[in-house]
Structure formats: C-alpha cells, structure tokens
Amino acid sequence: MSTKQAIKVENLNKSFGKGDAFVDVIKDANFTINKGELVALIAPSGAGKTTLLMMLGCVNEPNSGTMWLGDEKVFENKWLTKETRKIRREKIGFIFQAHYLIPFLNIIDNLTLLPQANKVADKESKAKAKELLKYFDIADKENAMPSQLSGGQNQRVAIARALMNNPEIILADEPTAALDMNRSVDVVKMLKKIALEQDVAIVMVTHDDRMLEYCDRIMKIENRSVVFV
Amino acid sequence: MIYLAKEDIKHTLGKFIVTAMGVGMLLGIVLIMIGVYRGMIADARVILDDLDVDLWVVQEDTLGPFAEASRIHEDLKFTLKGYQAIDKSEAITFQNIQIPFHEKQLSVMAIGYDVYGSIVPINTKRLIAGRTLQNDHYEIVVSDKTDYKLGDTIPLGRDIYTVVGITHGTVASGGDPLVYVSLKDAQTLQFTYTNKRIQTDRARGIPSGGDAHLVNAIIATVYPSYRVDATAKTLRKWLHKGIYTREQQTDVLTKYVVEKASKQIGLFTVILIVVATIIISLIIYTMTLEKMKEISIMKLIGLPNSTIVKMIVEETLLLGVLAFIFGNVFSHLIYTKFPKNVVLQAPDALTLFIIVVIASIVASFVGVKKVISADPTAAIGG
Numbered sequence: 001m002s003t004k005q006a007i008k009v010e011n012l013n014k015s016f017g018k019g020d021a022f023v024d025v026i027k028d029a030n031f032t033i034n035k036g037e038l039v040a041l042i043a044p045s046g047a048g049k050t051t052l053l054m055m056l057g058c059v060n061e062p063n064s065g066t067m068w069l070g071d072e073k074v075f076e077n078k079w080l081t082k083e084t085r086k087i088r089r090e091k092i093g094f095i096f097q098a099h100y101l102i103p104f105l106n107i108i109d110n111l112t113l114l115p116q117a118n119k120v121a122d123k124e125s126k127a128k129a130k131e132l133l134k135y136f137d138i139a140d141k142e143n144a145m146p147s148q149l150s151g152g153q154n155q156r157v158a159i160a161r162a163l164m165n166n167p168e169i170i171l172a173d174e175p176t177a178a179l180d181m182n183r184s185v186d187v188v189k190m191l192k193k194i195a196l197e198q199d200v201a202i203v204m205v206t207h208d209d210r211m212l213e214y215c216d217r218i219m220k221i222e223n224r225s226v227v228f229v
Numbered sequence: 230m231i232y233l234a235k236e237d238i239k240h241t242l243g244k245f246i247v248t249a250m251g252v253g254m255l256l257g258i259v260l261i262m263i264g265v266y267r268g269m270i271a272d273a274r275v276i277l278d279d280l281d282v283d284l285w286v287v288q289e290d291t292l293g294p295f296a297e298a299s300r301i302h303e304d305l306k307f308t309l310k311g312y313q314a315i316d317k318s319e320a321i322t323f324q325n326i327q328i329p330f331h332e333k334q335l336s337v338m339a340i341g342y343d344v345y346g347s348i349v350p351i352n353t354k355r356l357i358a359g360r361t362l363q364n365d366h367y368e369i370v371v372s373d374k375t376d377y378k379l380g381d382t383i384p385l386g387r388d389i390y391t392v393v394g395i396t397h398g399t400v401a402s403g404g405d406p407l408v409y410v411s412l413k414d415a416q417t418l419q420f421t422y423t424n425k426r427i428q429t430d431r432a433r434g435i436p437s438g439g440d441a442h443l444v445n446a447i448i449a450t451v452y453p454s455y456r457v458d459a460t461a462k463t464l465r466k467w468l469h470k471g472i473y474t475r476e477q478q479t480d481v482l483t484k485y486v487v488e489k490a491s492k493q494i495g496l497f498t499v500i501l502i503v504v505a506t507i508i509i510s511l512i513i514y515t516m517t518l519e520k521m522k523e524i525s526i527m528k529l530i531g532l533p534n535s536t537i538v539k540m541i542v543e544e545t546l547l548l549g550v551l552a553f554i555f556g557n558v559f560s561h562l563i564y565t566k567f568p569k570n571v572v573l574q575a576p577d578a579l580t581l582f583i584i585v586v587i588a589s590i591v592a593s594f595v596g597v598k599k600v601i602s603a604d605p606t607a608a609i610g611g
Contacts, residue, residue, distance in 0.1 A: 089531025100526045104240030109231045117532050
C-alpha cells in the first residue's frame with residue numbers, strides 16, 4: 001500500500017577514517033520526510049550536509065542504521081541491493097548548485113537521457129519532456145544547446161531533468177547558490193509548487209536563510225545530530 | 230534514441246577531425262612503410278620476371294650476382310648449349326654505374342646482354358618509347374626514372390651512348406633504375422681502365438686489359454620436355470658452378486637481399502603502430518578527463534556504467550576508423566612522391582584496419598578505467 005512516507009531513517013550513522021583520523025559525521029539520525037514536503041537542510045560548512053544528502057541519495061553508504069525510500073527498505077546496516085544506482089535512476093531526482101546539464105546534448109536529449117536508461121519508450125519520454133518544458137515555460141528551447149540558454153533557464157531545465165523519472169524524492173544541493181535573490185525565490189517557490197503538485201519530497205541544502213520561509217520544515221545538523229527547528 | 234558518442238563528437242567536430250587527421254597521418258606512414266617493403270619485393274622480382282629464364286649459372290660457391298660478386302667465363306654459354314636439355318643460353322652482366330642526372334650523378338644498374346642473342350632481358354611491355362638495342366655499340370635503353378629522352382646522349386667511360394629506348398617500372402632490388410647496354414659495351418665499361426691505371430699496371434708487370442670476356446652469370450632456358458630441377462642437378466655435377474633455378478634465385482633475392490631491409494621496415498612499422506596506439510590512448514584519456522564532470526553527473530543521476538563506457542569505446546573506435554580513412558587517403562596522395570617504389574595493397578590496408586580496431590579497443594581501456602573509477606560525488610560541491 002502506498003504511503004505518504006518518502007524518506008525514513010532510523011539510527012543512521014556515518015563516520016570517516018580510523019584511529020586518530022576518525023571523524024563522526026552523522027550520529028543516530030532519526031527522521032521521516034513525507035511526499036509533498038519541501039524540507040530545507042541547513043548547517044555550517046563541513047557539518048555533513050552533503051554527506052547526509054549523499055546517503056539519502058544512495059551514493060555514500062552509511063555505517064549503520066536503517067533507511068527507507070518510499071515503501072522500500074534500502075539499507076539495514078548494509079545496502080539491501082547491489083544496484084544502488086538503479087534506485088537513484090528510478091526513485092531520486094538530483095538538482096545541483098549549477099545546472100550541470102550535459103553540454104553536448106540539446107535540452108530535449110538532456111531530459112530524455114535518464115528515461116532512456118530506464119528503458120522508457122522514446123515517444124513517451126519525449127512527450128513527458130515537452131510537457132515539463134511547457135510547465136517551466138521554456139517549451140521553445142527543446143532543441144537549443146545548454147550554452148544557448150541563460151543561467152535561470154538552464155536551472156529550470158535541470159529541475160525538469162530531476163522530474164523526468166517521476167521521482168519520489170528530489171535532493172537539491174544549494175540549487176539557488178548561483179542565482180540572484182529574485183531568481184532564487186522563483187526557484188524555491190517552483191520547488192515548493194513541484195513538491196505539492198508532483199507529490200515529491202524535496203530535501204534542499206541551502207545557506208540562504210531568506211529561502212527558509214518558503215520551506216515546510218527546516219532540518220539542521222547540530223553536533224552530528226539531525227534535528228528539526 | 231540518444232547516441233552519446235555521436236552527440237559528443239558533433240559538439241567538438243572540428244577538434245575530433247583534426248585529431249583523427251593527425252593520427253591518420255601516422256597510420257598513413259605505417260601504410261607507406263608496408264608499401265616500401267612490398268615495393269622492394271616487387272622491385273627485386275623485376276629482373277627475374279623480365280628475363281623469364283629457368284636457370285642461373287653463377288660462380289661456384291656464390292649466391293649469384295644479386296647477392297655477391299660472381300664472375301664466370303662468357304664462353305660457358307656454348308658449353309651449356311651442348312646439353313640436351315638446354316634450349317637457350319646467354320651471358321649477362323650486372324654492374325652499378327653512375328650516369329649524369331640534372332647536374333648530379335644518378336646510381337643505376339646496367340644490364341649487359343648479347344644484342345644478337347636469343348634472350349632479351351628487356352620486357353617489351355615495359356618499353357614505353359623507342360626500341361630495344363639493335364647494335365653492339367653505343368646504344369642504351371634507360372628507365373623513365375632517369376629523365377632521359379629518346380636521342381639524348383650519355384657519356385659513359387670513354388664513349389658516348391645514345392638513348393634508343395625508354396622503359397617504365399624497371400628497377401633493381403635496391404631501387405636503382407635499370408639501363409640496358411650491349412654485352413660488349415658492358416664488358417668495356419667493366420674492364421677498361423684509365424690510361425694512368427694501365428700505365429701503373431704495366432709498371433707492376435700486370436698485363437693490360439686482362440680477360441674482358443668475363444660475365445656475371447649465364448642464363449638459360451630448358452626445353453619443356455625436361456625437368457628444370459633435374460637439369461640443374463646434372464649441371465651442378467658436371468660444371469662445378471653455382472646453378473640456381475628461378476625459384477632459388479627468387480629466394481636469394483627475397484631472403485638474402487631484401488630480408489634485412491624488410492625486418493627493419495617491419496620493426497619500424499610495429500613501433501609506429503605502438504606509437505599510434507599510445508597516442509590514441511592519450512587522446513581518449515584527455516577527452517575523458519575533459520568530460521569528468523559530466524561523467525560524474527551521469528553516474529550520480531543513475532546512468533549505468535555501460536552507457537558511459539559505450540560512449541568512450543565508440544568514440545575511440547570512430548577515432549581509429551576515421552584516422553585509418555585519413556591515413557589511406559594520405560598515403561595514396563603521397564606514395565608516388567617517394568624516390569623508391571611504394572606498392573600499396575588492399576590486403577595490407579585491411580590488416581592495418583583490423584590492427585587499428587584492436588588498438589583502438591585497447592586504447593579505450595584507459596578512458597573506460599577512468600569512467601569506472603569516477604566518483605559520482607565529485608559532481609556535488611561540499
């Protein structure tokens with residue numbers, strides 16, 4: 001049965017190194033994020049925001065604990081599947097500081113690349129891409145190259161790419177870092193709208209306190225613990 | 230369907246083509262090197278094929294005029310004719326001489342033969358102007374590589390020779406053009422010394438002139454009803470001379486004369502192929518390095534390694550194939566400019582193509598290794 005739960009972690013721990021070089025980064029993290037929520041992740045530099053994001057994205061392996069993505073338990077002291085990349089491909093969308101579109105692919109190809117890897121029919125993925133481009137008001141740019149678009153337009157394409165695989169979760173690593181205030185607000189409002197309309201949980205790392213008012217909840221890493229404020 | 234390799238190449242087409250042209254020139258040189266070897270073999274066979282004789286009689290315990298000095302008496306041809314199995318036999322000389330060439334000297338191989346004899350070494354199919362020799366003296370047939378025209382005169386020794394015929398494609402195993410003179414003229418050129426030398430010889434008690442009736446080989450044909458190898462065996466027993474069949478003389482040319490050169494060319498070719506593989510590897514490695522950010526992004530968003538590896542391997546193969554095509558075009562454009570005969574053959578090109586494909590696959594490993602080891606988190610700032 002489908003639930004509202006998008007991410008659930010229990011007693012999640014992550015440390016690096018051994019002996020004198022041992023660093024405890026995340027300790028006994030327990031939280032649940034539901035679909036439709038836009039959650040801000042804040043912490044000082046080096047506190048472990050990216051580490052936590054990479055664990056939620058099945059890129060970095062936690063040391064211990066349990067993690068669910070949607071209804072599927074993906075980690076219990078070890079990955080429960082060898083193909084963590086498949087989980088990313090099917091369940092997770094990523095948005096980065098810069099747009100990081102593939103420079104040698106045009107906009108429509110940038111969007112349909114992931115569905116192609118998921119064996120989605122060309123026609124279907126193209127229709128979805130066009131629909132998203134329309135949604136983001138850049139329908140006329142489908143054949144343009146990333147170098148021909150403005151920073152804001154490229155960031156909207158990057159958000160559209162994150163939605164192409166109908167993800168349950170979007171992990172956004174400072175998506176407004178490269179944008180001015182007005183555009184940053186536009187992007188965060190857009191993420192909020194996507195979270196609600198597409199029923200996706202979005203975890204957004206941000207350093208900009210002005211963006212927090214648009215988020216549903218604020219998650220903070222404090223002394224290696226994950227807390228909501 | 231998105232073909233990443235195609236789109237990536239399209240994005241940097243100019244750079245890709247220039248790179249392929251560079252590697253192509255290297256492969257073109259590989260083809261030329263193979264062509265030089267083939268040319269040497271073809272050149273070595275010109276004299277043998279044009280003479281089209283069954284037996285070579287040379288000085289005992291020598292391999293014959295193509296490999297080492299051989300001198301035998303001219304009148305041996307009459308002895309040879311006395312054998313039942315022998316149809317025709319003639320004396321022949323080979324000597325390297327220098328002829329004037331555009332105010333310089335050109336090294337040529339002069340073949341001397343009996344103008345009135347039964348075996349003519351000039352292949353009439355190769356005669357592109359004039360005629361073969363008809364007089365015993367002062368006529369010469371030259372290769373078109375010497376740039377002489379019909380009626381031109383060439384000073385040789387103490388005499389002036391007139392060009393009466395021009396041949397095409399006539400070269401010795403070393404690549405020197407061939408010229409043809411009468412046997413008498415050839416012997417004069419070989420045995421007539423300068424006045425000062427004759428004077429010195431006389432002072433030393435050496436009779437002047439010496440035996441001018443020496444030749445380098447006697448060539449003979451065998452009646453069709455006799456077996457060539459059996460005839461050679463009989464002659465070997467009675468004549469105390471070196472007797473070689475045409476096949477044996479071909480072996481002498483290809484194994485003893487051309488072998489060292491072919492080994493050298495073979496080694497150069499192998500080195501060039503290794504260098505080409507290393508260059509392709511480095512190019513692919515650099516091309517992969519330039520895409521590391523994109524590769525990390527692709528891995529992070531979930532694209533399987535196979536999709537990215539396929540892109541690298543396809544790009545490498547395309548680079549190899551394109552370079553091979555450029556190499557072929559390049560070699561065909563320049564091979565006639567080489568002073569020595571260069572023979573480009575399709576089977577050699579096909580072999581090189583297979584080697585290039587294998588080398589490209591090997592070269593792609595460095596890029597593939599880089600892809601597999603790429604850290605997806607490198608895409609994210611920290």
